[in-house]
Amino acid sequence: MSLIVQKYGGTSMGSVERIQNVARRVAKWHAAGHQVIVVPSAMSGETNRLLGLAKELSAQPDPREQDMLAATGEQASSALLAMALIAQGVPARSYAGWQVPVRTDNSYTRARIRAIEGTRIREDLDAGRVVIVTGFQGVDEDGNITTLGRGGSDTSAVAVAAALQASECLIFTDVDGVYTTDPRVVPAARRMKVVSFEEMLEMASLGSKVLQIRSVEFAGKYQVPVRVLSSLTDPLIPLEEEMASGTLITFEEDQKMEAAVVSGIAFSRDEAKFTLRAVPDTPGVAYSILGPIAAANIDVDMILQNVSVQGMTDFSFTVNRNDALRTHDLLSTQVGPAVGAGEIVYDDTVCKVSIVGIGMRSHAGVASAMFRTLSQEGINIQMISTSEIKTSVIIDDKYMELAVRALHKTFELDQEK
Amino acid sequence: MSLIVQKYGGTSMGSVERIQNVARRVAKWHAAGHQVIVVPSAMSGETNRLLGLAKELSAQPDPREQDMLAATGEQASSALLAMALIAQGVPARSYAGWQVPVRTDNSYTRARIRAIEGTRIREDLDAGRVVIVTGFQGVDEDGNITTLGRGGSDTSAVAVAAALQASECLIFTDVDGVYTTDPRVVPAARRMKVVSFEEMLEMASLGSKVLQIRSVEFAGKYQVPVRVLSSLTDPLIPLEEEMASGTLITFEEDQKMEAAVVSGIAFSRDEAKFTLRAVPDTPGVAYSILGPIAAANIDVDMILQNVSVQGMTDFSFTVNRNDALRTHDLLSTQVGPAVGAGEIVYDDTVCKVSIVGIGMRSHAGVASAMFRTLSQEGINIQMISTSEIKTSVIIDDKYMELAVRALHKTFELDQEK
Known part of the structure; x- marks a missing residue:
């Protein structure tokens, strides 16, 4: 019993x-x-x-x-x-x-x-x-x-x-x-x-x-x-x-660790990407941008800060598409002027595709296999984030299904292990 | 306030x-x-x-x-x-x-x-x-x-x-x-x-x-x-x-006691009348009949026991029409045989009409005015029950509206007092 x-x-x-x-x-x-x-x-x-x-x-x-x-x-x-x-x-x-x-x-x-x-x-x-x-x-x-x-x-x-x-x-x-x-x-x-x-x-x-x-x-x-x-x-x-x-x-x-390196492919269209162009690359700029966003209870997912060119950088991040309007409002009325940013670029035609697997902990080269696959399909990677057991990329959302199918095949997920 | x-x-x-x-x-x-x-x-x-x-x-x-x-x-x-x-x-x-x-x-x-x-x-x-x-x-x-x-x-x-x-x-x-x-x-x-x-x-x-x-x-x-x-x-x-x-x-x-003798006329069609004919008129017969009914959680409203003729009596009572089936079942299978009753008669074409008024406490002759009115309309009274402030009668339900209208008029209820 x-x-x-x-x-x-x-x-x-x-x-x-x-x-x-x-x-x-x-x-x-x-x-x-x-x-x-x-x-x-x-x-x-x-x-x-x-x-x-x-x-x-x-x-x-x-x-x-x-x-x-x-x-x-x-x-x-x-x-x-x-x-x-x-x-x-x-x-x-x-x-x-x-x-x-x-x-x-x-x-x-x-x-x-x-x-x-x-x-x-x-x-x-x-x-x-x-x-x-x-x-x-x-x-x-x-x-x-x-x-x-x-x-x-x-x-x-x-x-x-x-x-x-x-x-x-x-x-x-x-x-x-x-x-x-x-x-x-x-x-x-x-x-x-x-x-x-x-x-x-x-x-x-x-x-x-x-x-x-x-x-x-x-x-x-x-x-x-x-x-x-x-x-x-x-x-x-x-x-x-x-x-x-x-x-x-x-x-x-x-029970299963030995076998699969990648267990599954997750994806989501609920993404919106924002880029602040020509932000002065001073210490604390990331906090100046993301602090007000967090204070408004908006979860920031991926963050990308380009290398600085002549003391200026482009700063990108993604939020849930439901929060896109509020984020845009905050950036244009508050954050952008405060940090002295140039143009604010908004893109809601992006998606996130991720490979997940506990095996990634102990296997090198998994992420690069992912990038190679996407490259072979001609899919440009806009942002990347990684954790111990997953690698996520932001790509144009018209390629989402293509990317998921290709990755599913690359990591042989259709085969019982 | x-x-x-x-x-x-x-x-x-x-x-x-x-x-x-x-x-x-x-x-x-x-x-x-x-x-x-x-x-x-x-x-x-x-x-x-x-x-x-x-x-x-x-x-x-x-x-x-x-x-x-x-x-x-x-x-x-x-x-x-x-x-x-x-x-x-x-x-x-x-x-x-x-x-x-x-x-x-x-x-x-x-x-x-x-x-x-x-x-x-x-x-x-x-x-x-x-x-x-x-x-x-x-x-x-x-x-x-x-x-x-x-x-x-x-x-x-x-x-x-x-x-x-x-x-x-x-x-x-x-x-x-x-x-x-x-x-x-x-x-x-x-x-x-x-x-x-x-x-x-x-x-x-x-x-x-x-x-x-x-x-x-x-x-x-x-x-x-x-x-x-x-x-x-x-x-x-x-x-x-x-x-x-x-x-x-x-x-x-x-506030109002001085004025109205009868305040209102209530009526209900939710009535069912049962009569056990030729019940031996021995002490305790009422309890023998109504005890099992009460034990089955059926509320008995009016009760009428005729005078005894040659040691036999007719015993009538009313219940809510919703309880009629259960009552009939109890009487025919249990109570009737137990008390040695003759025929069991069931009538669900009856209704109850009542006059209500606190003034009835201190005014005599109110009930008889009610009976006179019904008699003038040719309505036969089957059962009567009274309390300090009301008198109820059971009558054929086809006369219900007629009785209510006549009583309303008799007691001048259409006139402001």
């Missing part, structure tokens, strides 16, 4: 029939003698419906009240799942975040989990019940409802698994695992059976949308084994088969 | 525009210097939508989970109203039942309020905020969410008013007050400006659906002045005019 946490996304909870299917799958695990905690998202469309009402009332809804509103979606789906289980003869009980409690800080709409009290859940599990914990939400120390932000149910599930020392956290979703890259771009993309937590973290942060990045951070911090797998299979698929499906995110590096 | 509780029903909260209108009305009271607590229902249709989903999952949804589900409706509408107020520049904060907390027993789906903690609300009011408290729900001593049953938001509002010693509890609804009888039946029906709490209690329990009966009981127990008034007027109607509208339910009897 082991303790398993299972998270189901909004699509999996999207209708009465689908909720009944989730209940069948959970009942199967329960019948096999496992203790099961389920973390459901709101029924698909519900969070958007609620936030749509809020937006009609206010362009910027009060954050506390927005959380109060949005949290109802998961409370409803959790109660419905409990009913479905009970109707199938499985004892079950649902808890809202505050009932567990899932304690968070008070950053409404993007709160962070501080602690999860496991006593009540443990009692129910020991009494043979399936426990359902609302995803996405918690309670601050003053008893206000908070939410974790979009995709927060993944984080809830991993946090619950960590707090109760579950043997595995299963993230059921509408894809059947994590792929070497997006199969819509590279049909030969291959599902990874295992991926290391660090690789997954890079993949998530680089635009692969299978898991919310904070859930991966949580999994890493608390060493929770997480498996991403499909909720679209027959709910009564044998347990062993289910446990061998999907992608396991692991901490036991040696 | 006074403290006012305002309750808005589901229709008043039924759309973004209507919520904005509620916010305008509340803002008007706030701007006039009053402290305001608002108790909203769920948006109209929402509770039915949620319970519909539950019914699809289970013919008898688990009661704890049903409350967990249903409570989300009021939480959402409360948060939306807070947003609307904040968007109009009025500081506001919403609280779910458990946050106040509104403490109840653990009778899921029909819980009773035990206590309301006013500290948190008081702090917000003193800080100049409008406080919004979800109607219809509370929390039991183990931290489970409970609901008060259909129409429970009225009870929530009155209970909050009692706990915080509000000067008045305004129940905003889609009618403009309590009438001498249903204007759809008697076009000459007149809105009462004042009605005593006891009369209102009889009216509510006899089928007048303006207020939930438990809210009236609560108002009586804690002497909370309640006013029923329309939410369909211009939200910016002057305060004085608003406070003179609707119907005030009062505890100061002398």
Whole structure:
């Protein structure tokens, strides 16, 4: 008997029939003698419906009240799942975040989990019940409802698994695992059976949308084994088969370290590049430019400062495309004049392509193989950044698919290792 | 400056525009210097939508989970109203039942309020905020969410008013007050400006659906002045005019006692009459018949036992039509055979018509005026029951409108007093 946490996304909870299917799958695990905690998202469309009402009332809804509103979606789906289980003869009980409690800080709409009290859940599990914990939400120390932000149910599930020392956290979703890259771009993309937590973290942060990045951070911090797998299979698929499906995110590096140098290719079009031309190259200029950007809560990703020519340099950086307007505003009204920059150049036709792999730690020449491939395809590299286990480049976004396909082939990701 | 509780029903909260209108009305009271607590229902249709989903999952949804589900409706509408107020520049904060907390027993789906903690609300009011408290729900001593049953938001509002010693509890609804009888039946029906709490209690329990009966009981127990008034007027109607509208339910009897003997005519078609013929008239037979009915949680309303003929009697009683099937089942399979009854006769073409008035306490002959009127109209009275301030009769339901109109005229209810 082991303790398993299972998270189901909004699509999996999207209708009465689908909720009944989730209940069948959970009942199967329960019948096999496992203790099961389920973390459901709101029924698909519900969070958007609620936030749509809020937006009609206010362009910027009060954050506390927005959380109060949005949290109802998961409370409803959790109660419905409990009913479905009970109707199938499985004892079950649902808890809202505050009932567990899932304690968070008070950053409404993007709160962070501080602690999860496991006593009540443990009692129910020991009494043979399936426990359902609302995803996405918690309670601050003053008893206000908070939410974790979009995709927060993944984080809830991993946090619950960590707090109760579950043997595995299963993230059921509408894809059947994590792929070497997006199969819509590279049909030969291959599902990874295992991926290391660090690789997954890079993949998530680089635009692969299978898991919310904070859930991966949580999994890493608390060493929770997480498996991403499909909720679209027959709910009564044998347990062993289910446990061998999907992608396991692991901490036991040696399982696969020997084999792959590059595990996957991530990419993202959510990039915008800014260049300040002819900036006087004085000490502290980088801080003068990026300080105000950071102060406005805009995340800067890549940074490039050209060599100085006659005491002047070009300074480039990228931000998320959603922040492009605000960044442009800051640069043109504030930062540019302050540092005495020349022209401000803005480019939102760029993308980021990254190779990720723990093997890069111990293998030289991986980055140069990437650059060679891009060069052979005639793709100009505008910016480069590297970390221990990834290399990212900014290129013209019309070459994105071409670059991803070529790199996928270069690193033989279509071949099982 | 006074403290006012305002309750808005589901229709008043039924759309973004209507919520904005509620916010305008509340803002008007706030701007006039009053402290305001608002108790909203769920948006109209929402509770039915949620319970519909539950019914699809289970013919008898688990009661704890049903409350967990249903409570989300009021939480959402409360948060939306807070947003609307904040968007109009009025500081506001919403609280779910458990946050106040509104403490109840653990009778899921029909819980009773035990206590309301006013500290948190008081702090917000003193800080100049409008406080919004979800109607219809509370929390039991183990931290489970409970609901008060259909129409429970009225009870929530009155209970909050009692706990915080509000000067008045305004129940905003889609009618403009309590009438001498249903204007759809008697076009000459007149809105009462004042009605005593006891009369209102009889009216509510006899089928007048303006207020939930438990809210009236609560108002009586804690002497909370309640006013029923329309939410369909211009939200910016002057305060004085608003406070003179609707119907005030009062505890100061002398205000009107001198005038009316009969205040209103209530009626209900939700009646079913059962007769057990030829029951042996032995001591304890009434208990033998009604004991099992009560044990099945079926409320018996009127009871009639004919005089005994040759040691045999006919025993009749009425129940709510919703309980008719279960009652029939109990009588035919269990009670009838046990007491050795003859035929069991069932009649669901009956109705109940009642005259209500505190003046009946001190005026003789009121009931006989009622019987005379019915007799003049050729209406046969099947059963009679009386209390200090009401007289009810069971008659053939095809005569209901005729009886109500005739009685309305007899007691001159169309004339202002």
